Amino acid sequence: MDDQLEIPSTRKRTSPKFLWGGAVIFLALVVLVFWAMGRSGSTAYFLKTSELVSSGPSSAEPVRVNGNVVAGSVSHEGLASTFDITDGQTAITVTTDRPLPDSFRDDAQTEIVALGTYDGHKFTASEVLAKCPSKFKAKTS
Amino acid sequence: MISLAGLGYPSLLAALILAVAALVLHGLGALRSRKDLTEAGVRATTGSAVFVGLAVVSLVSALYAHDFSLDYVSRYSSRSLSPAYTVTALWGGMEGSLLFWTLLLTTFAAIALVRVDARTTRLVGWAGAVLAGIAVFFLALLVMPANPFTRLADVPLDGVGLNPLLQSPGMVMHPPLLYTGFVGFSIPFAFAMAALFSGHLDDSWLKATRRWTLFAWSALSIGIVLGGAWAYTELGWGGYWAWDPVENASFMPWLTATAFLHSVVIQEKRRMFKVWNVVLILLTYVLAVFGTFLTRSGILSSIHTFTEGSTGKWFLPFLGFMLLGSLGVVAARYEKLRSENRFDSLISRESAFLLNNVLFVAAALTVLWGTIYPVVAEATTGVRLTVGPPFFNSVFIPVGLAIVGLTGIGPLISWRRMSKGSLTRIVRVPLMSGTLTAIVLAVVGVRSTGALLAFSLCAFTAVAIGSEFVRGSRTHRAAGARWDSALLRTLLRNRRRYGGYVVHLGVILIVIGLSGSAFRSESQELLAVGESMTIGEYTLTYEALNQGQTDEKDINEAELSVARGGNYITTLRPQRNFHFAQEQPQSEVAIRTTPVEDLYVVVSSFDQDGTAAVRAFVNPLTWWIWVGALVMLAGMGVLLSNEKPVAVRAGVRKPAPEKVVVAP
Numbered sequence: 001m002d003d004q005l006e007i008p009s010t011r012k013r014t015s016p017k018f019l020w021g022g023a024v025i026f027l028a029l030v031v032l033v034f035w036a037m038g039r040s041g042s043t044a045y046f047l048k049t050s051e052l053v054s055s056g057p058s059s060a061e062p063v064r065v066n067g068n069v070v071a072g073s074v075s076h077e078g079l080a081s082t083f084d085i086t087d088g089q090t091a092i093t094v095t096t097d098r099p100l101p102d103s104f105r106d107d108a109q110t111e112i113v114a115l116g117t118y119d120g121h122k123f124t125a126s127e128v129l130a131k132c133p134s135k136f137k138a139k140t141s
Numbered sequence: 142m143i144s145l146a147g148l149g150y151p152s153l154l155a156a157l158i159l160a161v162a163a164l165v166l167h168g169l170g171a172l173r174s175r176k177d178l179t180e181a182g183v184r185a186t187t188g189s190a191v192f193v194g195l196a197v198v199s200l201v202s203a204l205y206a207h208d209f210s211l212d213y214v215s216r217y218s219s220r221s222l223s224p225a226y227t228v229t230a231l232w233g234g235m236e237g238s239l240l241f242w243t244l245l246l247t248t249f250a251a252i253a254l255v256r257v258d259a260r261t262t263r264l265v266g267w268a269g270a271v272l273a274g275i276a277v278f279f280l281a282l283l284v285m286p287a288n289p290f291t292r293l294a295d296v297p298l299d300g301v302g303l304n305p306l307l308q309s310p311g312m313v314m315h316p317p318l319l320y321t322g323f324v325g326f327s328i329p330f331a332f333a334m335a336a337l338f339s340g341h342l343d344d345s346w347l348k349a350t351r352r353w354t355l356f357a358w359s360a361l362s363i364g365i366v367l368g369g370a371w372a373y374t375e376l377g378w379g380g381y382w383a384w385d386p387v388e389n390a391s392f393m394p395w396l397t398a399t400a401f402l403h404s405v406v407i408q409e410k411r412r413m414f415k416v417w418n419v420v421l422i423l424l425t426y427v428l429a430v431f432g433t434f435l436t437r438s439g440i441l442s443s444i445h446t447f448t449e450g451s452t453g454k455w456f457l458p459f460l461g462f463m464l465l466g467s468l469g470v471v472a473a474r475y476e477k478l479r480s481e482n483r484f485d486s487l488i489s490r491e492s493a494f495l496l497n498n499v500l501f502v503a504a505a506l507t508v509l510w511g512t513i514y515p516v517v518a519e520a521t522t523g524v525r526l527t528v529g530p531p532f533f534n535s536v537f538i539p540v541g542l543a544i545v546g547l548t549g550i551g552p553l554i555s556w557r558r559m560s561k562g563s564l565t566r567i568v569r570v571p572l573m574s575g576t577l578t579a580i581v582l583a584v585v586g587v588r589s590t591g592a593l594l595a596f597s598l599c600a601f602t603a604v605a606i607g608s609e610f611v612r613g614s615r616t617h618r619a620a621g622a623r624w625d626s627a628l629l630r631t632l633l634r635n636r637r638r639y640g641g642y643v644v645h646l647g648v649i650l651i652v653i654g655l656s657g658s659a660f661r662s663e664s665q666e667l668l669a670v671g672e673s674m675t676i677g678e679y680t681l682t683y684e685a686l687n688q689g690q691t692d693e694k695d696i697n698e699a700e701l702s703v704a705r706g707g708n709y710i711t712t713l714r715p716q717r718n719f720h721f722a723q724e725q726p727q728s729e730v731a732i733r734t735t736p737v738e739d740l741y742v743v744v745s746s747f748d749q750d751g752t753a754a755v756r757a758f759v760n761p762l763t764w765w766i767w768v769g770a771l772v773m774l775a776g777m778g779v780l781l782s783n784e785k786p787v788a789v790r791a792g793v794r795k796p797a798p799e800k801v802v803v804a805p
Binding site for chain 2: 022044115
């Protein structure tokens with residue numbers, strides 16, 4: 001600990017320099033947060049498959065889509081995997097060259113979240129995550 | 142081993158009754174200033190801790206006895222689970238982890254309340270009441286919606302088992318450390334509340350709980366790093382931090398707690414920032430409970446979210462009550478919390494600390510904003526959104542670098558005021574080192590502006606810290622000590638100051654490691670046996686496929702020889718195994734780690750003919766993150782090693798002047 005004695009100081013108003021300094025820092029942080037929110041990839045829409053299909057092809061901005069794997073739809077070719085997911089109403093085809101998560105299985109229990117773009121026919125994913133597999137998820141009935 | 146599962150629920154009930162008794166006794170003791178009631182309250186708290194301990198023993202015995210008649214045991218353990226990991230099933234699921242939380246809470250509370258000294262006796266009643274209130278909430282959860290002792294009608298022959306991802310040494314330590322951190326903040330929180338309730342608003346609550354705060358903060362820091370290390374070595378995506386809501390949940394209280402650790406110094410030195418400190422500790426604790434809630438409620442989409450249980454709706458009112466209640470008490474005591482001093486100058490240690498606090502709290506609020514924005518957006522506009530890493534990185538890189546720079550400048554500036562001339566003189570050497578680093582790196586060929594800035598700021602701060610040690614050890618060296626013993630003496634004579642610098646040094650090393658991620662590279666190829674791929678300067682050759690089997694899993698191992706410039710370096714053996722109990726494959730990463738860079742290899746799939754999908758990463762400087770964490774740990778050890786003797790000695794040498802409260 002510094003061995004400095006406390007030096008009592010007389011009470012006085014906070015100097016305007018501090019108020020200005022504080023205001024500048026505060027504004028800078030607010031601007032930073034808004035700028036960051038607007039950056040590409042900062043926010044992504046999170047859609048169900050039927051919502052994705054009805055909203056049509058996504059623009060350059062990636063979106064997240066979630067759904068359950070359609071059993072028997074999974075195929076691999078080289079590094080690429082293709083499979084269908086559905087929210088119970090509409091199914092879409094997802095293709096990705098990224099590794100599938102360990103808990104990914106070719107069955108309807110597997111719920112995945114894919115990040116990527118949709119061209120109206122196919123969803124090209126740059127990331128595929130599986131929601132915690134049901135076996136480890138306590139189901140409260 | 143015999144299952145003592147039958148003891149569990151009655152123990153929880155007893156603990157709940159004792160916690161309620163503690164709440165009443167402490168509350169009455171505080172209100173009526175009755176020492177006997179307060180003492181009875183402490184005994185009730187201790188008793189409650191003992192019964193929670195008994196409940197934990199009962200659950201652990203059921204886990205080891207494979208008593209699958211308990212729903213919890215059947216869901217999170219299995220016969221084939223190794224004994225070392227069976228204990229981790231205690232915090233593998235929601236009910237067990239809440240039980241573990243409660244064990245820590247009641248134990249810490251009992252220790253803190255029993256070990257009171259003269260400074261804090263007048264705070265004990267209220268602190269005990271606050272702690273008992275929190276314990277009542279968690280015990281009520283355990284007795285009602287999150288009972289870990291629920292029986293199954295049909296007893297299965299074997300359990301589901303623990304997620305293989307969680308069967309790793311990092312995961313043995315990570316959750317208990319995070320929980321120790323979260324729960325450890327209960328003690329400073331409770332004493333801060335006690336100070337507010339009782340009106341004893343001097344800094345005795347701060348001094349009495351300083352070790353608790355440091356302890357909790359250290360546990361949380363190490364827990365977070367271990368979580369990152371676990372993700373890095375187990376998850377196989379090449380990184381260690383993904384800004385997932387659950388990671389954020391542990392990071393937010395860490396940020397506010399770090400702000401708190403710094404701003405208490407100003408209250409002790411200058412009797413300023415009193416409101417701010419109280420707000421920081423209550424924010425930290427509310428965020429810690431919020432973190433527990435986030436991981437347990439399923440309100441956010443996260444790959445970590447373990448369960449969508451019914452405890453979420455219990456947590457929200459509790460959180461709201463804690464936040465509004467504690468802010469209400471702060472408001473009621475606002476007049477008494479006025480600073481006794483004002484800022485004298487913009488260039489002063491106080492301003493540096495204030496800026497540090499602003500940055501840390503802004504960082505915490507940014508994480509909070511990014512984490513809950515999806516919920517807010519969905520509630521207000523109905524649009525479902527997610528917030529990704531680019532948002533957090535965009536905010537954290539500038540804010541983090543500002544903090545790094547401040548870490549260097551702050552300790553050099555004197556209290557109250559400093560002339561511009563002496564500031565220039567003292568920062569000259571660090572500033573030159575920083576600039577030189579940037580120039581050298583630019584010449585060598587580093588082109589990323591962010592990385593150049595990061596490395597030069599790290600150099601600036603490291604040299605500034607070094608110069609503090611040199612200055613501090615000058616008297617010892619003048620007395621004829623060798624430089625190493627002079628440095629050691631400097632460190633040990635003023636542990637709070639120089640221990641803090643060691644922690645700072647660790648942080649700088651971590652920042653260097655994080656900055657290395659600007660130069661990551663990644664490559665993915667399908668390799669048949671005998672084929673090669675290149676990444677960076679490395680050539681990876683798939684030599685052989687080795688297969689085997691254990692009781693738990695089928696093992697498929699790719700033997701990859703690594704060469705650089707035609708010279709063999711090492712052999713890496715990533716695996717892709719199939720776990721029988723979970724009917725699930727799992728990749729085991731292989732890493733060659735050096736201070737310069739990590740070569741990180743993972744096999745994401747094997748074909749029938751043995752063709753492997755190999756994904757390789759080169760992660761520069763990652764090694765420094767773990768080394769930085771060890772340096773931080775050493776600094777924490779110094780900080781925690783003797784707080785008391787220093788305080789006592791300081792007190793003997795220079796008795797604190799009787800505080801005079803000047804009426805406004």
